[in-house]
Amino acid sequence: MSKSKGYAAVAAKATLAPYSFERREMRENDVVIEIKYCGICHSDIHQARDEWSEYQEESIFPMVPGHEIAGVVSAVGSKVTKHKVGDKVGVGCFVDSCRTCAECKSGLEQYCSVRTVWTYNARDHEGSPTYGGYSDRIVVDENYVLRMPENLPLEACAPLLCAGITLYSPLRHWKAGPGKKVAIVGLGGLGHMGVKLAHALGTEVTVLSQSLKKQADGKRLGADHFYATSDPETFTKLANSFDLILNTVSAQMDWSQYMSLLRLDGTMVVVGLPEKHIPINAFALTANRRSLAGSQIGGIGETQEMLDFCSKHGIACDVEVVSIQKVNEAYERVLKSDVRYRFVIDMATL
Ligand code: NAP
Ligand code: ZN
Ligand code: ZN
Numbered sequence: 260m261s262k263s264k265g266y267a268a269v270a271a272k273a274t275l276a277p278y279s280f281e282r283r284e285m286r287e288n289d290v291v292i293e294i295k296y297c298g299i300c301h302s303d304i305h306q307a308r309d310e311w312s313e314y315q316e317e318s319i320f321p322m323v324p325g326h327e328i329a330g331v332v333s334a335v336g337s338k339v340t341k342h343k344v345g346d347k348v349g350v351g352c353f354v355d356s357c358r359t360c361a362e363c364k365s366g367l368e369q370y371c372s373v374r375t376v377w378t379y380n381a382r383d384h385e386g387s388p389t390y391g392g393y394s395d396r397i398v399v400d401e402n403y404v405l406r407m408p409e410n411l412p413l414e415a416c417a418p419l420l421c422a423g424i425t426l427y428s429p430l431r432h433w434k435a436g437p438g439k440k441v442a443i444v445g446l447g448g449l450g451h452m453g454v455k456l457a458h459a460l461g462t463e464v465t466v467l468s469q470s471l472k473k474q475a476d477g478k479r480l481g482a483d484h485f486y487a488t489s490d491p492e493t494f495t496k497l498a499n500s501f502d503l504i505l506n507t508v509s510a511q512m513d514w515s516q517y518m519s520l521l522r523l524d525g526t527m528v529v530v531g532l533p534e535k536h537i538p539i540n541a542f543a544l545t546a547n548r549r550s551l552a553g554s555q556i557g558g559i560g561e562t563q564e565m566l567d568f569c570s571k572h573g574i575a576c577d578v579e580v581v582s583i584q585k586v587n588e589a590y591e592r593v594l595k596s597d598v599r600y601r602f603v604i605d606m607a608t609l
Pocket of ligand 1: 299300301302303305421422425444445446447448449450467468469470473507508509510511512529530531532533554555556593594596598600
């Protein structure tokens with residue numbers, strides 16, 4: 260075991276504070292990463308506050324959150340071939356999976372039918388708790404480590420590892436592209452990446468935000484249209500118009516109302532993960548033969564494809580870099596939708 264330091268929530272809803280813990284010794288297939296930056300995902304807040312207890316195994320505290328990890332390789336095990344010391348690398352939401360089930364074999368490790376080992380708030384194959392990226396270093400099997408774009412700032416690429424892939428995967432799966440109309444609900448960390456990626460894929464993009472406050476930003480990010488959902492006219496004007504809606508909202512909302520915006524055979528993909536159940540009206544589904552679907556991050560292969568796509572198209576996240584001492588303040592600001600558009604912790608401040 261080797262010592263690591265970071266920030267942790269010692270119990271559900273506790274504010275995050277400095278914390279020392281042990282990471283495993285490097286094994287022959289491991290990469291040791293000196294963490295430079297870690298994004299703050301809304302999922303970190305949900306988990307540190309234990310808001311998903313109904314849907315998951317028991318949360319593990321103390322919890323070191325963080326699954327948008329970008330850094331530099333500082334050591335490699337004797338059998339590592341994919342990464343070398345000095346490489347810019349990343350780690351997303353998971354650090355292992357069974358590697359043998361049909362899902363793993365087809366590059367869908369995030370849906371591993373045995374067990375995806377999440378980057379934090381989980382247990383590895385030996386039963387030890389995993390700790391995330393609000394820390395100085397991490398030890399990860401080389402197969403779960405990504406190559407970061409060389410041509411873009413590392414801090415602006417860290418959130419691609421969750422926010423980026425979570426939108427890229429459904430955009431690809433539901434074939435967003437020229438001739439398709441896509442709406443992104445919620446212009447936060449996930450949503451702003453959805454706009455950039457959908458635009459780069461050549462699709463017509465509409466943002467559905469609570470107000471028009473972020474309209475100029477939305478257009479700059481690549482949106483063709485921008486509407487406020489607080490205006491009831493929005494739902495009349497846009498009824499039956501989208502092929503695909505990507506819903507990133509983390510709070511209670513009327514899903515039936517949003518379903519009514521889908522045209523024939525349209526799909527609303529839920530990626531936001533609110534704490535409470537949301538009821539849905541059957542008629543909102545049967546009309547126009549609509550589908551309600553969900554999607555969870557992306558596999559290792561697809562995440563690398565997304566990083567390479569971002570590198571090629573010069574796409575990174577709009578970030579506000581903060582010191583780790585400001586993490587609790589940053590959480591409060593995320594909850595107020597007061598972030599443009601992702602907080603990233605500068606780990607040099609640890
Ligand atoms: P975020 O930065 O807080 O963005 C969420 C956005 O939703 C806000 O910026 C806001 O946009 C909108 N919103 C917030 N409260 C709302 C309300 N009461 N009614 C309507 N809209 C509201 O969060 P994020 O990091 O993008 O994450 C979003 C959700 O996705 C979280 O639940 C997170 O856990 C989940 N997530 C899921 C996956 C996955 O694999 N499925 C991956 C990562 C995160 P406007 O100001 O534009 O309205
Ligand atoms: Zn996330
Ligand atoms: Zn598996």
